[in-house]
């Protein structure tokens with residue numbers, strides 16, 4: 001292909017990408033790829049200047065505006081910026097600037113340095129705001145630099161765009177220019193909300209900002225988290241200041257948002273320092289930037305330097321290494337994790353992204369594969385931001401080869417050959433179960449699956465679990481592969497001969513490992529529960545289970561609804577825990593662990609806070625009987641004070657306590673034998689666990705503490721103040737923050753001060769925590 005053909009080809013391709021990027025806000029390739037094509041065209045054109053035409057993308061800015069909006073002509077064109085990646089390119093820019101300026105001759109030996117303004121390069125879209133006599137009269141996009149779109153209505157919805165300038169002294173005509181962008185947090189929120197309603201998600205904050213601003217319905221724009229940052233001026237009826245920074249600072253006084261990161265650099269080396277400083281803080285900034293912008297600070301010097309076709313000679317964007325790159329998806333492999341989840345992983349043709357070679361990227365689950373529409377052989381956009389694991393963002397459909405293959409989840413586990421099943425999501429609502437398909441596939445092999453076994457053991461020995469030091473991943477793999485360990489319990493059968501034969505183990509390290517295994521035999525209950533690796537049970541949940549239920553036996557026996565009384569344990573997790581302990585294999589492993597000398601350290605009673613956390617009414621409310629919430633349940637229990645009475649009550653009895661439709665729902669619910677059996681089982685277990693069953697003496701007229709005002713002061717040790725307050729309120733008391741003659745009773749824990757003194761002064765009833773707990777039991 002000759003140069004002319006290639007030039008035409010590149011122009012056509014760049015035109016298409018410009019259109020997708022600037023008009024549709026839907027680029028299909030990452031910026032680096034666009035820049036590569038752009039530079040190739042530029043290089044060819046500079047070799048063949050006779051082939052340069054005015055309509056070449058190298059001579060133009062952006063793209064023609066969408067006709068859906070009315071058009072706006074920019075009196076002073078809105079240009080693009082030249083860019084530099086390397087330090088030397090920046091020094092080259094400085095040389096061009098210095099050469100282009102007729103600088104006053106300073107010191108004979110030192111070249112006069114040019115002063116620059118330094119600003120972050122926000123990744124959004126350029127907007128022009130026209131103020132007449134201090135009032136915002138028009139907002140426009142950059143468009144192709146000469147003609148933009150009139151987006152006045154939309155711009156007005158951006159919260160930090162002033163509709164009127166503050167103060168005085170502004171020029172009668174003032175065109176402010178700046179970037180409309182979306183913060184990282186705003187972008188995440190928007191995409192999450194879009195996903196929820198099945199709407200379109202955006203590839204990055206820039207596209208999201210552009211797509212949100214260029215909406216025909218300004219209500220949509222108003223609902224999007226857009227922000228504005230001013231970085232310059234266009235048309236102006238009289239000069240403001242003599243420097244760029246001077247202009248911005250004055251604009252700030254008139255109410256215009258400007259960057260907090262604005263700085264003046266005395267010379268180009270200080271610009272490089274600024275670049276490095278912002279670069280180091282890039283990930284921590286609340287908005288995305290793709291570089292920094294340096295501008296000659298003196299406006300006189302800017303005028304002297306002037307413009308080229310598509311960019312000013314006095315400014316440059318110093319870009320950061322791109323976070324997105326293109327590469328080929330060679331294959332999708334499936335990894336098996338600790339809980340058996342079979343996860344697709346992208347094997348990529350290695351590519352450098354922001355200085356690091358990337359060859360793999362997680363694909364999360366099969367739903368994500370479907371969302372991306374991924375096929376093996378595709379060219380994909382991958383993104384590596386900060387320390388975040390590389391992600392596949394998008395497929396470049398135009399580059400899909402004919403032989404691309406679909407990604408298929410294997411039927412059999414790639415490690416052990418057991419069946420791979422799709423997880424079921426069980427939702428329970430209003431006493432009914434609905435089952436839907438989950439996004440996760442699991443190998444059913446459990447510990448018979450080498451991959452799960454290895455991961456389970458690595459987790460079991462990890463520092464926050466059983467804390468067995470000296471057993472690295474490699475050794476675990478070897479132990480499993482050689483059949484020395486088939487469950488975590490087998491670790492406790494290892495002897496010196498077996499360990500010293502492992503790769504990398506010598507006499508001392510073997511002894512140390514065996515000592516570490518021995519030392520791990522007295523874990524706390526919480527550590528042990530965590531070490532078991534129950535799906536969805538992290539360290540925090542393990543602590544909650546241990547603290548509230550106090551014994552492994554109770555944790556293992558607890559019915560799912562009983563578990564949901566624990567803080568942060570929802571039905572899903574409750575079922576995971578229950579299933580784990582019901583599993584025959586898991587039971588055997590736990591029994592073996594205990595037989596092989598493991599002693600749990602801190603087993604004890606059910607925690608009083610947990611014991612006090614429910615009532616019969618609370619339990620009924622949790623059954624999800626249609627129309628029966630906490631208030632309905634309270635009323636029901638006030639009338640029929642035991643579960644048996646409620647189960648066997650007829651319609652008439654129920655209607656004395658509840659509205660007709662509630663009464664019918666209760667009756668219908670308990671007519672289903674499984675529902676009644678389940679409620680009985682839950683009640684029996686709650687009582688067996690020592691819950692304070694509080695409803696049996698409830699008086700019909702109302703709640704036992706109705707009309708009373710209580711005050712809690714000092715710290716409570718056995719239950720939190722919040723729980724105490726809830727308890728009191730559930731019995732009808734009002735809990736107040738200050739003591740008065742009307743206070744019925746004060747509960748005073750250690751550290752109680754003025755409120756207790758006042759209660760004593762007024763001769764009020766005062767209970768300490770123990771007395772309070774016993775009192776609750778009498779209700």
Ligand code: NAD
Pocket residue numbers: 017018020021022027028029030031032034035061062079080081083119120121122123124125126127142178179231293317
């Ligand atoms: P640019 O985005 O590189 O630089 C100019 C723009 O920077 C200005 O218009 C302004 O909006 C913005 N800016 C941010 N902070 C600024 C500040 N402090 N001072 C001045 N301006 C500031 O140039 P461009 O012409 O808008 O677009 C070219 C870019 O778009 C390239 O990065 C290119 O890769 C990308 N692009 C990508 C595709 C694609 O398909 N992926 C297509 C076209 C363009």
